Amino acid sequence: MHIGKHISQLDTPALLIDLDVMESNLQRMAEYTRAHNLRLRPHTKTHKIPALARRQMDLGAAGITVAKVGEAEVMTAANPHDILVAYPVIGPQKLQRLMSVADGRGVTVSLDSVEAAQQLSNAATRTIGVLAEIDVGLGRVGVQPGEQLLSLVRAISSMPRLSFEGIAFYPGHIKRMDESARAALVELGVLLTGIKRDLEAAGFPVKIISGGSTPTMYHSHEVAALNEIRPGTYIFNDANTVACGACELSACAASVLATVVSTAVKNQMIIDGGSKTFSSDRSMASSELSFGYVMEAPAAVFSKMNEEHGFVDIRAVDHTFSIGDRVRVIPNHVCVAMNLHEQVYGIRGEKVESVWRVDARGKLQ
Amino acid sequence: MHIGKHISQLDTPALLIDLDVMESNLQRMAEYTRAHNLRLRPHTKTHKIPALARRQMDLGAAGITVAKVGEAEVMTAANPHDILVAYPVIGPQKLQRLMSVADGRGVTVSLDSVEAAQQLSNAATRTIGVLAEIDVGLGRVGVQPGEQLLSLVRAISSMPRLSFEGIAFYPGHIKRMDESARAALVELGVLLTGIKRDLEAAGFPVKIISGGSTPTMYHSHEVAALNEIRPGTYIFNDANTVACGACELSACAASVLATVVSTAVKNQMIIDGGSKTFSSDRSMASSELSFGYVMEAPAAVFSKMNEEHGFVDIRAVDHTFSIGDRVRVIPNHVCVAMNLHEQVYGIRGEKVESVWRVDARGKLQ
Numbered sequence: 106m107h108i109g110k111h112i113s114q115l116d117t118p119a120l121l122i123d124l125d126v127m128e129s130n131l132q133r134m135a136e137y138t139r140a141h142n143l144r145l146r147p148h149t150k151t152h153k154i155p156a157l158a159r160r161q162m163d164l165g166a167a168g169i170t171v172a173k174v175g176e177a178e179v180m181t182a183a184n185p186h187d188i189l190v191a192y193p194v195i196g197p198q199k200l201q202r203l204m205s206v207a208d209g210r211g212v213t214v215s216l217d218s219v220e221a222a223q224q225l226s227n228a229a230t231r232t233i234g235v236l237a238e239i240d241v242g243l244g245r246v247g248v249q250p251g252e253q254l255l256s257l258v259r260a261i262s263s264m265p266r267l268s269f270e271g272i273a274f275y276p277g278h279i280k281r282m283d284e285s286a287r288a289a290l291v292e293l294g295v296l297l298t299g300i301k302r303d304l305e306a307a308g309f310p311v312k313i314i315s316g317g318s319t320p321t322m323y324h325s326h327e328v329a330a331l332n333e334i335r336p337g338t339y340i341f342n343d344a345n346t347v348a349c350g351a352c353e354l355s356a357c358a359a360s361v362l363a364t365v366v367s368t369a370v371k372n373q374m375i376i377d378g379g380s381k382t383f384s385s386d387r388s389m390a391s392s393e394l395s396f397g398y399v400m401e402a403p404a405a406v407f408s409k410m411n412e413e414h415g416f417v418d419i420r421a422v423d424h425t426f427s428i429g430d431r432v433r434v435i436p437n438h439v440c441v442a443m444n445l446h447e448q449v450y451g452i453r454g455e456k457v458e459s460v461w462r463v464d465a466r467g468k469l470q
Numbered sequence: 471m472h473i474g475k476h477i478s479q480l481d482t483p484a485l486l487i488d489l490d491v492m493e494s495n496l497q498r499m500a501e502y503t504r505a506h507n508l509r510l511r512p513h514t515k516t517h518k519i520p521a522l523a524r525r526q527m528d529l530g531a532a533g534i535t536v537a538k539v540g541e542a543e544v545m546t547a548a549n550p551h552d553i554l555v556a557y558p559v560i561g562p563q564k565l566q567r568l569m570s571v572a573d574g575r576g577v578t579v580s581l582d583s584v585e586a587a588q589q590l591s592n593a594a595t596r597t598i599g600v601l602a603e604i605d606v607g608l609g610r611v612g613v614q615p616g617e618q619l620l621s622l623v624r625a626i627s628s629m630p631r632l633s634f635e636g637i638a639f640y641p642g643h644i645k646r647m648d649e650s651a652r653a654a655l656v657e658l659g660v661l662l663t664g665i666k667r668d669l670e671a672a673g674f675p676v677k678i679i680s681g682g683s684t685p686t687m688y689h690s691h692e693v694a695a696l697n698e699i700r701p702g703t704y705i706f707n708d709a710n711t712v713a714c715g716a717c718e719l720s721a722c723a724a725s726v727l728a729t730v731v732s733t734a735v736k737n738q739m740i741i742d743g744g745s746k747t748f749s750s751d752r753s754m755a756s757s758e759l760s761f762g763y764v765m766e767a768p769a770a771v772f773s774k775m776n777e778e779h780g781f782v783d784i785r786a787v788d789h790t791f792s793i794g795d796r797v798r799v800i801p802n803h804v805c806v807a808m809n810l811h812e813q814v815y816g817i818r819g820e821k822v823e824s825v826w827r828v829d830a831r832g833k834l835q
Contacts, residue, residue: 116563116835150777172778192778193731195742195794198481217734220793238734245779246732246740253734277776366558367611369582369603369618375611377560381809382834385750411642412515412805413537413557414610428585429560441777444746444810447832466832467812469747470481 107450110457117364117431118378120442120449124458126358127340127451134322134339135164141326146170146189146315148337149180151440153465154449157340158183168211170335174199175468177206182464187211189236189315191273191335193221193246199470200228207231215273215315217246219260222267229266236273236315237261239300241293243277250300258309271313272300280389281349282320290321294329301330320349343439344398345389359449360400360433361442363415365426372420376432379410383434384441397434402426407434472815475822482729482796483743485807485814489823491723492705492816499687499704500529506691511535511554511680513702514545516805518830519814522705523548533576535700539564540833542571547829552576554601554680556638556700558586558611564835565593572596580638580680582611584625587632594631601638601680602626604665606658608642615665623674636678637665645754646714647685655686659694666695685714708804709763710754724814725765725798726807728780730791737785741797744775748799749806762799767791772799 107115138145147161148170158169158180168187171177177188193216194203206212213234216222225233237257240247248254254272262269276293279286301311315333317325322336338345341359342352361382367375388395396415399405402422409416415434419426426432436442443449444466451459472480503510512526513535523534523545533552536542542553558581559568571577578599581587590598602622605612613619619637626634641658644651666676680698682690687701703710706724707717726747732740753760761780764770767787774781780799784791791797801807808814809831816824 116561118834192742193793195729195731196481217732218793221731224794240734244735244738245776245781246734248734364560366560366586367582369605369611369613370609373609377557378834380749380751380806381832384745385752385806386745387750411610412809416610428558428583429589441745441750444777445832446834467746467810469483469743469811 107457107460112362112450112452112455112457113431115362115450115457117362118382119362120446121360121362121433122341122449122451123358123360124451124453126356130339130342130356130358131160131164134336137323138334139165143325143331144313144333146187146333146335147340148191148335149176149465151337151443152340153179153443153463154461155180155182155464156461158185161340170337173468173470174202174206175470176465177212178202179465179468181206181210185210187213189213189215189335191215193217195221195224197228200224204228204230207233213270217248217257219257222257222261222264226264226267232266232268234270235261235267236271236313237269238273241274241276241296241316243275245275245277247274250296254300255304255307258304262309269309271311271315272297274316276316276318276321279318279320282324282351286321287324287327290324290327294327294331297328297330319346320351322351338439341439344395344435344437348389354398354435357435359439359442360435361397362431362433365428365430365432368426368428372418374417374419374426376415376417376434377413378434379412379414381412382442382445383410383415383436384438384445385410386438386441388437395437397436400433400435402432472822472825477727477815477817477820477822478796480727480815480822482727483747484727485811486725486727486798487706487814487816488723488725489816489818491721495704495707495721495723496525496529499701502688503699504530508690508696509678509698511552511698511700512705513537513556513700514541514830516702516808517705518544518808518828519826520545520547520829521826523550526705535702538833538835539567539571540835541830542577543567544830544833546571546575550575552578554578554580554700556580558582560586560589562593565589569593569595572598578635582613582622584622587622587626587629591629591632597631597633599635600626600632601636601678602634603638606639606641606661606681608640610640610642612639615661619665620669620672623669627674634674636676636680637662639681641681641683641686644683644685647689647716651686652689652692655689655692659692659696662693662695684711685716687716703804706804709760709800709802713754719763719800722800724804724807725800726762727796727798730793730795730797733791733793737783739782739784739791741780741782741799742778743799744777744779746777747807747810748775748780748801749803749810750775751803751806753802760802762801765798765800767797
């Protein structure tokens with residue numbers, strides 16, 4: 106019922122996806138991974154929409170990545186050959202559902218413990234691929250390279266219906282690409298090369314070395330031995346992607362259309378979206394508190410939010426806003442913003458061309 | 471399909487509501503408002519579930535409060551006599567939907583501008599109550615008492631199909647009840663008494679003076695002239711309610727059941743809920759970063775989160791956790807946590823007694 110409308114006819118808050126920008130982002134990543142012979146398994150947690158996963162695969166992605174089994178279930182609608190669940194799957198309910206997902210397609214799980222591998226093996230009704238997760242500096246999940254990794258790989262390889270495929274990691278400790286980050290990537294390549302050599306010497310072929318992050322995405326070819334990346338945010342980008350230097354503002358495809366609902370307080374306007382619309386994720390950019398970039402007023406500071414109120418400081422803005430005016434705001438973190446919207450609007454220029462339900466939103470399990 | 475199960479049979483993460491604690495919270499507020507002759511119009515944004523709104527009204531609430539028209543639409547299922555939309559309703563789409571909500575029940579809107587009043591009057595197909603919103607210190611929405619308020623009330627009263635009912639405010643600047651907060655409430659009472667006197671002298675009867683917040687909720691009777699409160703969080707409470715001194719830990723009804731999925735990093739466990747499960751709302755308690763209270767390990771610090779990963783520092787905990795263990799975590803801010811769950815589980819002891827869909831979650835418009 107919204108297709109063909111001008112965005113001024115949409116109610117607010119509404120999450121808009123600029124289709125030209127999105128397509129350009131998708132093409133850029135497809136070309137990059139092709140040029141560097143990297144396998145692309147995009148993380149669908151960013152968009153949560155099967156039609157967009159399908160588009161990623163049509164452009165050459167070898168498969169997709171999800172965090173939760175519930176996301177995998179939704180993404181079967183995109184008919185992927187291969188799904189990587191980049192999260193340990195623990196407990197009988199999830200494992201049983203995972204086996205249904207694995208009916209007719211390849212499923213790989215990344216995990217970091219013998220317990221998780223044992224549960225997976227016990228539940229498996231067909232062969233499941235396994236990546237051993239290593240910690241390369243974030244301190245979140247992952248075993249230490251060396252003896253810990255070797256004993257995990259040995260355990261995986263010994264268990265029925267598990268096929269050891271390789272290594273996964275997430276260098277989330279690298280927040281921004283600078284000289285020291287580039288040196289860290291070279292060092293990481295040395296580490297990965299050594300891991301591959303040692304594991305293969307021990308009799309465990311390492312087919313896949315899968316990793317990367319949004320800040321490092323276009324530097325993946327500088328990491329020796331890495332042969333798969335699973336970026337998510339690149340499809341839309343967001344204020345944090347800009348802040349970490351991984352894209353230009355013009356490459357941000359997602360924005361929240363919001364309405365000014367109060368101007369009663371001097372030097373401030375209240376917009377009709379707060380933490381329930383954007384999430385309360387803070388900016389990675391700087392110490393300054395900002396919850397998004399106001400496209401119509403770059404000098405405005407989205408300084409505070411409650412659930413339904415966005416506080417925008419307009420002191421430095423050279424024009425005024427009135428009640429009923431609309432602005433578009435690029436969120437700090439688009440993945441969590443997508444999770445808050447029932448549907449989003451694909452726009453070409455200012456016209457609505459697609460309406461997508463965010464089918465995998467709220468799939469916590 | 472979950473009713474009658476033990477909570478150990480639920481998959482995680484899952485939001486649990488302790489029904490005995492919830493009922494005791496509801497009773498306490500019902501008794502408090504009855505004892506002090508305060509009208510209770512609970513804000514349903516906390517639970518987002520019509521059955522719980524119905525329970526609040528059965529216990530004596532005069533009506534309910536919502537922030538968005540979409541929430542009002544959902545809450546009509548609870549058959550309220552009266553709905554307060556405590557948010558300016560701007561734009562033709564929302565106003566048209568609001569008129570459908572007003573078909574067969576009283577609707578009141580709080581607003582702070584002549585523009586919002588004008589839009590409401592133009593759209594109204596029946597009489598709509600209006601509360602004039604004043605700013606008492608938060609600096610979010612609301613006109614200043616005095617000339618600004620008088621001219622807003624005069625405008626409202628002059629417009630067709632609007633019925634001026636009184637004043638609304640939200641003292642969100644009072645974060646914690648201490649001596650200075652109690653003095654501020656007395657001062658607020660003096661302000662409200664003067665406002666009522668002045669408006670009535672000008673010919674505008676003030677039937678309702680509606681306000682309050684979670685920290686101040688059980689001190690509402692100390693605010694002279696106040697005759698209506700619209701608390702939300704009291705039904706469940708959360709870690710922030712405890713932190714602001716408004717309830718004991720034992721009065722927290724909502725917790726997230728989570729599973730330990732990784733223990734690879736020393737002194738830390740990763741649970742299967744992060745910002746997509748809890749929201750990234752920070753603690754109001756202190757400078758220490760904490761995203762919730764781990765019931766099984768009060769010395770644990772839920773220090774960091776990503777979307778699906780909760781980082782729990784267990785350095786100070788005197789026992790260990792293994793993969794597959796479960797914990798219950800009281801969230802910082804239960805309203806935004808509820809918004810992230812498709813359904814929640816009402817439990818009696820450790821047995822599931824009710825399963826509720828969170829019908830008003832994601833109703834952004």
